[in-house]
Amino acid sequence: MPETPYYLIDKARLLPNLEKIAWLRENSGAKSLLALKCFATWGVFDLMREYMDGTTSSSLFEVKLGAEEFGGETHAYCVAWADHEIDEVIRVSDKVIFNTANQLRRFDSQSANHTRGLRVNPGVSTSDFDLADPARPFSRLGEHAPEDIEPVKDMISGFMFHNNCENASFERFDAMLGMIEQRFGHLIRQMDWISLGGGIHFTGEDYPLDKLAERLKRFGGQNEVQVYLEPGEAAITNSTTLEVTVLDTLFNGKNLAIVDSSVEAHMLDLLIYRESGHVAPNEGPEEWMICGKSCLAGDIFGEFRFPEALRPGDRLSLQDAGGYTMVKKNWFNGVKMPAIAIRETDGTERLVRDFGYDDFKAALG
Ligand SMILES: Cc1ncc(COP(=O)(O)O)c(C=O)c1O
Numbered sequence: 106m107p108e109t110p111y112y113l114i115d116k117a118r119l120l121p122n123l124e125k126i127a128w129l130r131e132n133s134g135a136k137s138l139l140a141l142k143c144f145a146t147w148g149v150f151d152l153m154r155e156y157m158d159g160t161t162s163s164s165l166f167e168v169k170l171g172a173e174e175f176g177g178e179t180h181a182y183c184v185a186w187a188d189h190e191i192d193e194v195i196r197v198s199d200k201v202i203f204n205t206a207n208q209l210r211r212f213d214s215q216s217a218n219h220t221r222g223l224r225v226n227p228g229v230s231t232s233d234f235d236l237a238d239p240a241r242p243f244s245r246l247g248e249h250a251p252e253d254i255e256p257v258k259d260m261i262s263g264f265m266f267h268n269n270c271e272n273a274s275f276e277r278f279d280a281m282l283g284m285i286e287q288r289f290g291h292l293i294r295q296m297d298w299i300s301l302g303g304g305i306h307f308t309g310e311d312y313p314l315d316k317l318a319e320r321l322k323r324f325g326g327q328n329e330v331q332v333y334l335e336p337g338e339a340a341i342t343n344s345t346t347l348e349v350t351v352l353d354t355l356f357n358g359k360n361l362a363i364v365d366s367s368v369e370a371h372m373l374d375l376l377i378y379r380e381s382g383h384v385a386p387n388e389g390p391e392e393w394m395i396c397g398k399s400c401l402a403g404d405i406f407g408e409f410r411f412p413e414a415l416r417p418g419d420r421l422s423l424q425d426a427g428g429y430t431m432v433k434k435n436w437f438n439g440v441k442m443p444a445i446a447i448r449e450t451d452g453t454e455r456l457v458r459d460f461g462y463d464d465f466k467a468a469l470g
């Protein structure tokens with residue numbers, strides 16, 4: 106296996122999520138597209154494509170990656186397409202989804218023979234984080250008003266709503282879908298397909314999947330639309346660890362261990378959303394703060410419990426390190442980027458990508 110740090114994607118831990126996704130399609134008719142913004146490590150797409158219907162994207166590069174490496178249906182969404190991107194987007198995608206009626210009109214002639222959709226912002230969301238709240242005040246994400254959608258409705262055949270964020274409550278999802286139907290139902294019923302976006306944590310242990318299936322089936326049936334979901338986190342949750350090694354320890358009122366990785370560079374979401382990482386089982390008499398090796402004072406993975414005092418050379422696994430990590434990793438401080446390894450379902454592990462000084466240098470000039 107590679108030297109640490111490396112992300113380790115375990116297919117056996119990915120599988121239960123994928124099986125739930127496939128079950129949901131079977132029992133609701135809703136298709137699931139992997140949200141590449143969350144996870145785009147294409148070395149495991151061979152497994153994922155057996156259970157999912159394709160990909161959805163946030164940029165031209167993600168559209169291309171989805172089409173090349175995942176296949177199936179390729180939805181192309183972006184907050185704003187550029188003039189020089191649109192022809193290629195249309196060439197490689199199955200559907201193009203515009204963020205505003207303005208962009209739809211702007212690219213009308215290029216996209217006239219393509220399947221087109223529009224993002225709609227229902228003005229309600231589940232986000233606890235202002236940063237990730239699509240319904241935040243003055244949000245640029247999608248058209249808000251039915252009267253602004255009405256004039257362009259004949260140019261499109263579907264809508265994309267994305268208003269859930271880490272939503273583990275079926276009741277909240279159900280209530281918000283009800284609000285969407287109430288406000289936009291007359292427009293939805295004129296469409297062929299509706300994407301309900303990502304952020305629904307339906308692969309979680311206690312999630313009432315049967316209720317979700319029934320609700321989605323009813324929504325699709327009553328409105329006569331094909332329903333899509335765009336799981337990111339839900340598809341890959343708990344599948345991946347970040348493997349690190351302790352480089353040094355010190356005591357400064359607390360036990361501190363410095364590892365060969367960096368939150369800022371390798372698990373950025375922990376910093377921007379001010380959350381802690383996870384270790385398992387997080388038990389024992391010893392309490393240690395696990396710190397990154399960048400010079401950022403707050404580069405801290407969290408405080409965890411261990412059976413024994415940590416020492417240089419100890420290996421640690423940071424849990425649930427698959428979503429919004431590999432897609433966001435960066436070269437801050439020139440810290441070596443974690444390699445990417447895959448554990449196959451038979452337990453064998455293989456290295457799929459490593460990064461070195463040449464990659465660091467090439468990224469900067
Ligand atoms: C349009 C859209 N679809 C899907 C997702 C995936 O969300 P999650 O990873 O929370 O499931 C996002 C997240 O930003 C999104 O903006």
Ligand SMILES: NCCCCNCC[C@H](N)C(=O)O
Pocket residue numbers: 234237270271304374378380
């Ligand atoms: N764990 C803290 C919140 C993470 C929010 N993830 C959602 C991502 C969001 N949809 C995005 O736009 O990146």
